[in-house]
Amino acid sequence: xxxxxxxxxxxxxxxxxxxxxxxxxxxxxxxxxxxxxxxxxxxxxxxxxxxxxxxxxxxxxxxxxxxxxxxxxxxxxxxxxxxxxxxxxxxxxxxxxxxxxxxxxxxxxxxxxxxxxxxxxxxxxxxxxxxxxxxxxxxxxxxxxxxxxxxxxxxxxxxxxxxxxxxxxxxxxxxxxxxxxxxxxxxxxxxxxxxxxxxxxxxxxxxxxxxxxxxxxxxxxxxxxxxxxxxxxxxxxxxxxxxxxxxxxxxxxxxxxxxxxxxxxxxxxxxxxxxxxxxxxxxxxxxxxxxxxxxxxxxxxxxxxxxxxxxxxxxxxxxxxxxxxxxxxxxxxxxxxxxxxxxxxxxxxxxxxxxxxxxxxxx
Amino acid sequence: xxxxxxxxxxxxxxxxxxxxxxxxxxxxxxxxxxxxxxxxxxxxxxxxxxxxxxxxxxxxxxxxxxxxxxxxxxxxxxxxxxxxxxxxxxxxxxxxxxxxxxxxxxxxxxxxxxxxxxxxxxxxxxxxxxxxxxxxxxxxxxxxxxxxxxxxxxxxxxxxxxxxxxxxxxxxxxxxxxxxxxxxxxxxxxxxxxxxxxxxxxxxxxxxxxxxxxxxxxxxxxxxxxxxxxxxxxxxxxxxxxxxxxxxxxxxxxxxxxxxxxxxxxxxxxxxxxxxxxxxxxxxxxxxxxxxxxxxxxxxxxxxxxxxx
Numbered sequence: 001x002x003x004x005x006x007x008x009x010x011x012x013x014x015x016x017x018x019x020x021x022x023x024x025x026x027x028x029x030x031x032x033x034x035x036x037x038x039x040x041x042x043x044x045x046x047x048x049x050x051x052x053x054x055x056x057x058x059x060x061x062x063x064x065x066x067x068x069x070x071x072x073x074x075x076x077x078x079x080x081x082x083x084x085x086x087x088x089x090x091x092x093x094x095x096x097x098x099x100x101x102x103x104x105x106x107x108x109x110x111x112x113x114x115x116x117x118x119x120x121x122x123x124x125x126x127x128x129x130x131x132x133x134x135x136x137x138x139x140x141x142x143x144x145x146x147x148x149x150x151x152x153x154x155x156x157x158x159x160x161x162x163x164x165x166x167x168x169x170x171x172x173x174x175x176x177x178x179x180x181x182x183x184x185x186x187x188x189x190x191x192x193x194x195x196x197x198x199x200x201x202x203x204x205x206x207x208x209x210x211x212x213x214x215x216x217x218x219x220x221x222x223x224x225x226x227x228x229x230x231x232x233x234x235x236x237x238x239x240x241x242x243x244x245x246x247x248x249x250x251x252x253x254x255x256x257x258x259x260x261x262x263x264x265x266x267x268x269x270x271x272x273x274x275x276x277x278x279x280x281x282x283x284x285x286x287x288x289x290x291x292x293x294x295x296x297x298x299x300x301x302x303x304x305x306x307x308x309x310x311x312x313x314x315x316x317x318x319x320x321x322x323x324x325x326x327x328x329x330x331x332x333x334x335x336x337x338x339x340x341x342x343x344x345x346x347x348x349x350x351x352x353x354x355x356x357x358x359x360x361x362x363x
Numbered sequence: 364x365x366x367x368x369x370x371x372x373x374x375x376x377x378x379x380x381x382x383x384x385x386x387x388x389x390x391x392x393x394x395x396x397x398x399x400x401x402x403x404x405x406x407x408x409x410x411x412x413x414x415x416x417x418x419x420x421x422x423x424x425x426x427x428x429x430x431x432x433x434x435x436x437x438x439x440x441x442x443x444x445x446x447x448x449x450x451x452x453x454x455x456x457x458x459x460x461x462x463x464x465x466x467x468x469x470x471x472x473x474x475x476x477x478x479x480x481x482x483x484x485x486x487x488x489x490x491x492x493x494x495x496x497x498x499x500x501x502x503x504x505x506x507x508x509x510x511x512x513x514x515x516x517x518x519x520x521x522x523x524x525x526x527x528x529x530x531x532x533x534x535x536x537x538x539x540x541x542x543x544x545x546x547x548x549x550x551x552x553x554x555x556x557x558x559x560x561x562x563x564x565x566x567x568x569x570x571x572x573x574x575x576x577x578x579x580x581x582x583x584x585x586x587x588x589x590x591x592x593x594x595x596x597x598x599x600x601x602x603x604x605x606x607x608x609x610x611x612x613x614x615x616x617x618x619x620x621x622x623x624x625x626x627x628x629x630x631x632x633x634x635x636x637x638x639x640x641x642x643x644x645x646x647x648x649x650x651x652x653x654x655x656x657x658x659x660x661x662x663x664x665x666x667x668x669x670x671x672x
Contacts, residue, residue: 058468058469108657109657119652122596123596130643317477317484327462328470
């Protein structure tokens with residue numbers, strides 16, 4: 001019995017290593033690119049999960065941190081400013097900048113109730129996007145809607161991730177190389193997220209999420225912990241942003257609109273807020289399914305000789321439907337954590353009511 | 364031409380539209396403490412439905428006067444939006460009334476996405492232009508220009524707001540709404556049908572949104588499936604500025620936000636030495652929102668202080 005987890009772990013590792021080859025052989029190399037994005041979204045979803053799932057703060061401007069990481073990477077490693085810092089130096093800078101902005105944004109808003117926070121973060125996301133779009137004149141900082149291209153390819157100690165490389169006698173295209181790079185970061189992110197959840201901080205976040213007044217009464221420093229959640233989530237976002245910029249070699253404000261934030265939120269809601277396996281599943285599903293949706297277009301062309309409904313138009317519609325249906329019928333997600341399930345199943349939110357009456361008494 | 368007066372007029376016109384939309388947010392928030400994210404999208408649907416009706420009528424009866432055609436569009440858009448809001452409340456919000464706070468907020472976002480994309484499938488991705496069939500005379504006012512349409516927008520908005528004020532203060536339904544806003548439980552004990560009051564609140568807000576949608580598309584001369592998002596956010600900011608849950612506050616906040624935006628867009632170039640231009644107009648609403656939330660979360664006229672949870 002005791003060996004079972006280790007055996008499972010072994011096979012999982014084999015699967016993860018072999019996955020791009022299996023995918024490439026079965027579905028073609030374009031799907032390996034989808035895998036890369038799936039890993040990127042797993043990182044993003046894990047980051048947002050810290051804010052929304054652990055600490056219970058609804059952040060709708062998460063993509064702003066992603067954008068900050070990506071733009072910092074583009075500024076410091078492209079011909080745009082003529083600065084070419086190495087990958088390993090820029091990435092932490094991007095993550096740190098995003099974390100700093102997380103604190104700056106969080107500090108004034110965390111005194112407020114959750115739904116106000118949602119709107120403020122939403123507004124922040126939009127502000128960042130407007131600035132990205134317009135800061136190309138009189139001083140060209142973001143290059144406006146055209147975005148920044150020719151971002152330096154990733155190189156680690158002389159090993160370049162662009163183009164096909166020979167590794168141990170196997171020739172690997174760049175999407176494969178990025179898969180392993182992203183896999184390493186994703187595994188680290190999962191590890192950090194797991195350790196955080198089980199730590200003293202993670203338990204304080206859970207307390208805060210469930211009943212802030214009670215948590216404060218137990219000596220939880222609610223303000224600092226909320227700020228920490230915000231900063232941690234933002235750091236994950238900034239890191240993923242840097243990786244995204246390095247991977248694409250090109251960024252523009254297009255990639256960082258509100259729907260991206262909502263998409264990441266959908267991932268964690270679908271999978272199960274606050275539960276790491278659920279979040280991973282949600283992120284993978286919502287990256288892979290839209291790609292699979294493309295076949296609907298082919299199918300229409302095949303059946304009617306014409307594409308009536310563009311699958312990419314359907315994509316967001318289905319996400320919206322999924323959000324509503326999940327919340328109404330399975331609010332704890334596809335793979336909920338045991339704790340969450342109980343929270344959502346509580347008959348009429350006893351804790352909520354008590355909390356509300358407390359506020360009334362104080363106000 | 365006096366730029367200050369001109370921007371003031373533009374701001375008041377835009378602000379009265381914001382106020383109409385803000386009322387929908389504030390009424391729903393006052394009763395359910397729910398940010399009805401989909402409200403901006405309801406506004407957009409109002410504009411789109413009206414434009415479809417206007418297009419049909421212009422094709423079927425080209426001799427009809429423009430004002431009549433637009434009026435017909437509005438009269439179809441209002442019940443369409445009311446029905447839509449009724450359905451949204453019933454299907455997406457009511458089942459979650461006792462769920463944790465996050466849940467209805469997430470469904471609200473979901474509904475918003477659904478409406479936006481449904482509108483995109485129905486009316487397409489491109490801008491729908493508002494036909495130029497309304498009288499366009501311009502008048503001089505304190506050294507600035509004001510068009511017939513602008514006068515009509517302000518007048519109509521004020522009229523509707525006065526009507527709403529009477530409805531809330533003087534009628535039986537209005538009293539039930541105020542009672543429900545204070546306490547759902549006690550209102551129910553007093554014989555108020557809370558579910559029906561909540562439905563009515565959504566439906567009334569949607570009717571105002573429909574009018575606002577037509578006005579805003581007439582003002583800008585176009586409509587777009589994405590127009591509801593920014594309009595909704597700004598209107599929500601206006602509601603917070605005035606004090607969310609407070610009806611007079613929403614009106615004041617809307618007008619004020621319109622003026623801030625117009626003046627800000629008019630002068631930001633001079634203030635920053637040309638570094639930032641008028642395309643930053645959309646940023647002001649968010650800065651106002653953040654400032655209000657930080658400095659005075661209860662808004663200008665609100666009494667209840669936003670609590671911390």
